[in-house]
Amino acid sequence: MHVFLPGTVPALAALLDEGRLEGEPLTAFTAAPGSGGDSEEAEYEAMCAAAEESLRLLAADPSAPRRRVVLTAEMPDHIVEHEARHGDDVARVSVRASIPYKKLRALHVDDERAVADVAKAVEDPGSDAADDHELLWFAVQEIRYVVEDSRG
Secondary structure, rough: EEEEEEHHHHEEEEHHHEEOOOOOOEEEEEOOOOOOOHHHHHHHHHHHHHHHHHHHHHOOOOOOEEEEEEEEOOOHHHHEEEEEEOOEEEEEEOOOEEEEHHHEEEEEEEHHHHHHHHHHHOOOOOOOOOOOOEEEOOOHHHHHHHHHHOOO
């Protein structure tokens, strides 16, 4: 099952150091389209839900670069526990294990041009400040470059 995990740049740095995402249970989102629903659209909505959760993580870490981070992982169904529906086509889930680097499939992160708007969205969660920015896609092999780039 594909899960979309919210994160921050410091969490990416820790992932590189540890070789895995730690912190059981890990909150994630997954596509859960209703009958006849578009699975591609549902996956996009799950990624957006994880990006919203990333804003909450950024609010809890004032020193983190103001870029939303979402990791996509392929996880076995038996360690993913559904918690609740999150809209029509998305489920909020808990991953009941650490996630090894080899299970990661992609990284989605804001472009540097979004930093000011993401900072506004962190300060005012009700605003739509970050909504006009699409997350960029990176291969997992590029995580270290994203971390290095964010450090300046």
